[in-house]
Amino acid sequence: MGAQLRVYKRRIRSVTATKKITKAMEMISASRIVKAQRAVAASTPYADELTRAVTAVATRSNAKHPLTTENPQATTAAVLLITADRGLAGGYSTNAIKQALVVSERLRAEGKTVVTYIVGRKGVAYYGFRDLPVTSSWTGFSDKPTYGDAKIVASELIEAFTATEGGVDELHLVSTKFVSMLTQNAVDARLLPLKLDEVQLSDDKPAKTEIFPLYDFEPSAEGVLDALLPRYVESRIYNALLQSAASEHAARRRAMKSATDNAGELIKSLTRLANSARQAEITQEISEIVGGANALADASRGSE
Numbered sequence: 508m509g510a511q512l513r514v515y516k517r518r519i520r521s522v523t524a525t526k527k528i529t530k531a532m533e534m535i536s537a538s539r540i541v542k543a544q545r546a547v548a549a550s551t552p553y554a555d556e557l558t559r560a561v562t563a564v565a566t567r568s569n570a571k572h573p574l575t576t577e578n579p580q581a582t583t584a585a586v587l588l589i590t591a592d593r594g595l596a597g598g599y600s601t602n603a604i605k606q607a608l609v610v611s612e613r614l615r616a617e618g619k620t621v622v623t624y625i626v627g628r629k630g631v632a633y634y635g636f637r638d639l640p641v642t643s644s645w646t647g648f649s650d651k652p653t654y655g656d657a658k659i660v661a662s663e664l665i666e667a668f669t670a671t672e673g674g675v676d677e678l679h680l681v682s683t684k685f686v687s688m689l690t691q692n693a694v695d696a697r698l699l700p701l702k703l704d705e706v707q708l709s710d711d712k713p714a715k716t717e718i719f720p721l722y723d724f725e726p727s728a729e730g731v732l733d734a735l736l737p738r739y740v741e742s743r744i745y746n747a748l749l750q751s752a753a754s755e756h757a758a759r760r761r762a763m764k765s766a767t768d769n770a771g772e773l774i775k776s777l778t779r780l781a782n783s784a785r786q787a788e789i790t791q792e793i794s795e796i797v798g799g800a801n802a803l804a805d806a807s808r809g810s811e
Contacts, residue, residue, distance in 0.1 A: 515781035526770035533763035543753035582675035590627030599758035600629035691754035772776035
């Protein structure tokens with residue numbers, strides 16, 4: 508019985524230490540969610556205004572621009588997948604990866620070759636473990652992205668899209684949208700070429716609500732689009748990174764809270780088992796003492 512009690516006590520100490528870790532991670536994620544939500548709220552108006560500006564310029568002119576012109580013979584599509592650098596976030600990265608695989612299968616069914624770009628170590632590890640090809644990857648900033656990070660990612664994607672040879676014809680983005688503390692949804696959207704009739708703002712309202720008249724642009728509509736569209740892609744990727752970061756913190760907080768609660772329940776269960784083992788041990792010791800006393804009493808009566 509003594510050995511069994513020691514096992515229970517050792518397990519209780521181990522689970523208690525784990526509970527302290529998960530509780531600390533829960534509190535850290537809870538504090539970071541607030542900062543991530545503020546960053547999302549700060550970046551969303553800028554991204555929405557850029558979307559309106561690009562839509563207005565493209566709609567009010569007859570300019571043909573490679574970033575807004577549909578390629579009827581598209582053969583290659585790029586998929587940018589945003590995942591986490593660290594684990595312990597429930598199904599956050601898994602859901603985004605599954606959505607990226609669905610998008611890739613849909614594009615392949617359309618007869619297109621898919622090239623993959625990944626943000627986050629979890630996505631890189633998943634594709635690497637399964638020997639799936641990855642064109643480029645970026646890691647180290649999934650939980651706290653900056654505009655500079657988004658610009659680095661966007662520049663390579665725009666370069667691949669505008670390349671005359673060996674480039675891509677479409678660019679799709681797979682990320683996680685922060686809806687609430689309890690809900691984060693994996694979503695996908697086509698960034699390039701820009702579909703003016705399908706452009707959505709951050710609040711899911713359409714950016715195009717009316718037919719605009721034609722205007723003259725200086726130096727030209729193409730020049731304005733050359734300046735605006737790269738900023739549009741950068742802002743959309745930055746907003747997606749921030750949304751994903753907020754979703755990652757919320758998912759990790761929820762997972763760590765669940766782990767902390769489970770650890771507490773396990774400690775209660777182990778404590779009950781330890782108490783039962785200690786009670787059984789005490790009962791056995793009392794029985795042995797009583798048995799020994801009875802044996803001595805019997806021996807004393809026999810000697811008399």
